[in-house]
Amino acid sequence: MSFADIVPMTADQRETFERDGFLVIPGVLSSREVSRYESAVDGVYAEREAAGRLGADKSLHQLSAVASCPELAGLVNHPRVFGLVTSMLGWNCHVYHSHFDIHPPIREPKPFRFEWHQDGGRQNREIETDPRPRLSVKLAFWLSDVSEPGRGNFKVVKGSHETNRIDGPPRRDIEWPDPEGAMEVCANPGDAVFFDRRIWHARSNNYSDIVRKGVFFGYTPRWITVRDEAVSAEVAAGLTPVQRQLLSALDEGRVNDPVEGGDHAWGHFPDEVPLYGFLRERGLLDSSIPALIP
Ligand SMILES: O=C(O)CCC(=O)C(=O)O
Numbered sequence: 222m223s224f225a226d227i228v229p230m231t232a233d234q235r236e237t238f239e240r241d242g243f244l245v246i247p248g249v250l251s252s253r254e255v256s257r258y259e260s261a262v263d264g265v266y267a268e269r270e271a272a273g274r275l276g277a278d279k280s281l282h283q284l285s286a287v288a289s290c291p292e293l294a295g296l297v298n299h300p301r302v303f304g305l306v307t308s309m310l311g312w313n314c315h316v317y318h319s320h321f322d323i324h325p326p327i328r329e330p331k332p333f334r335f336e337w338h339q340d341g342g343r344q345n346r347e348i349e350t351d352p353r354p355r356l357s358v359k360l361a362f363w364l365s366d367v368s369e370p371g372r373g374n375f376k377v378v379k380g381s382h383e384t385n386r387i388d389g390p391p392r393r394d395i396e397w398p399d400p401e402g403a404m405e406v407c408a409n410p411g412d413a414v415f416f417d418r419r420i421w422h423a424r425s426n427n428y429s430d431i432v433r434k435g436v437f438f439g440y441t442p443r444w445i446t447v448r449d450e451a452v453s454a455e456v457a458a459g460l461t462p463v464q465r466q467l468l469s470a471l472d473e474g475r476v477n478d479p480v481e482g483g484d485h486a487w488g489h490f491p492d493e494v495p496l497y498g499f500l501r502e503r504g505l506l507d508s509s510i511p512a513l514i515p
Pocket residue numbers: 322340359373374375376422423424425437
């Protein structure tokens with residue numbers, strides 16, 4: 222499947238996603254892709270290790286996935302799953318937050334930390350609705366085998382994305398049970414998980430013998446600001462126009478014209494937004510989805 226292709230979300234997937242708050246998509250990456258992306262993140266891990274910049278448990282939570290590891294750019298609009306993003310968010314979106322995570326096996330007991338959260342930081346305090354709006358979705362690509370629990374799996378409370386509050390300890394270091402209904406999502410290397418940012422989620426401790434590796438991209442409308450570091454001009458030059466949009470590296474047309482305004486995050490000029498043209502050319506501006514209407 223080439224980058225010219227894209228598969229929109231099916232009606233069944235949408236029903237499951239709306240009900241559960243997440244989808245597991247098997248076999249997104251071939252074993253060659255898994256090896257290629259794995260060696261890219263391993264390279265960054267080795268650099269951070271040499272520079273003494275790993276966590277106390279030798280883990281790496283590396284923000285700004287593509288700026289930190291340009292070889293990961295192909296994941297940002299991976300043809301097998303990017304249609305899930307456009308089917309939810311439409312064409313005026315970008316990546317606002319991304320990371321890759323490497324968690325070696327835990328050999329010694331770890332201090333407790335209640336990690337359950339919704340994504341979006343202060344969006345969860347500063348927006349007054351109940352339930353909160355979706356605002357962003359995230360893709361996780363698995364580069365290691367998390368097909369059994371206890372391997373650093375992604376944990377969710379299925380269907381919790383429309384619940385604003387779960388019970389938790391008064392401080393995150395106070396021992397507290399997992400929320401009712403918590404489950405570990407199991408996946409093979411090359412599988413992806415697509416989730417609503419509001420789903421209550423955490424990571425299981427990795428008590429296996431396998432180093433846990435995953436790459437995460439959070440997508441949101443372009444009128445929500447980006448937390449990631451920008452990619453370098455050299456990296457941007459090697460990206461497709463859609464990838465440049467997603468990674469906030471658009472630098473063409475009127476985008477930077479202070480008088481004309483041109484393309485900007487409010488999406489007033491769809492023709493100047495690469496993803497709009499990309500979807501239009503493929504007949505994928507499904508007008509039953511408001512975010513796809515120009
Ligand atoms: O590493 C995980 O499985 C959890 C990731 C996470 O908390 C997040 O993407 O916000």
